[in-house]
């Protein structure tokens with residue numbers, strides 16, 4: 001694992017880092033974990049080094065913690081970071097860093113990466129939920145920077161939301177807020193992996209697209225282009241005009257519209273920013289997404305629902321990890 005040489009600048013308004021040095025940002029996903037050195041300076045964030053490795057959560061928490069520690073030390077070497085920010089698939093309690101029955105990190109319940117990393121590096125370590133910190137990053141670096149009320153919705157293998165309300169991240173009683181994937185949008189419909197029937201994740205996630213394609217092909221629906229029945233196969237086939245894939249996408253977009261309309265009604269955000277792998281596949285169909293939202297939202301949203309694709313690409317969570325790291329560094333220096 002060698003350091004990549006690339007340096008990227010993400011322009012945006014942000015609080016000055018107050019003369020603090022760079023931070024190490026960690027983004028733990030169900031499949032891949034990413035580590036980078038991020039320097040936030042005035043209006044920009046610089047991602048100076050990027051590393052990644054397969055999470056392989058089933059190898060156990062201790063095994064993962066050891067691999068992460070080694071990589072964080074390697075990224076930090078010679079850079080004098082002032083803090084580490086870890087964002088992760090959750091649920092996770094931001095106060096303690098403890099996992100709360102994380103469905104995609106089996107066996108990690110009750111464990112926290114924070115004490116081990118703090119002891120090993122001698123630096124403050126902040127932990128946050130990936131979607132929550134992505135919402136924070138949007139308010140600092142995204143095209144809605146400065147927003148005090150914003151929702152970041154990630155539509156990927158699963159679906160989750162990060163909520164910023166009145167300028168503060170909403171984390172809930174034990175870190176479980178923002179589980180927008182389990183809003184009921186399709187009563188009686190398919191269940192998600194966690195087992196709630198009719199939820200948004202069961203209806204519009206990458207996993208739902210794949211499951212629906214498999215179901216229809218098994219039921220004898222003919223299709224020219226949906227071969228692998230993975231979410232990306234469905235998205236690609238729909239782009240190429242396959243009617244079955246298109247029907248699956250259209251249905252999923254309708255359910256997504258219902259979920260987003262509910263979020264607008266509940267939280268009155270300045271905007272709902274949508275990111276994640278499936279969301280990228282939706283960008284060519286954005287007018288259809290807006291139509292699906294507006295058809296189900298309160299009248300004031302008709303003809304202008306503030307629902308937009310992210311401009312931060314895959315980096316929203318990683319930049320959010322840098323934001324909470326800087327907050328931790330400031331706290332330690334206060």
Ligand SMILES: [Zn+2]
Nearest residue numbers: 182192196199
């Ligand atoms: Zn669910």
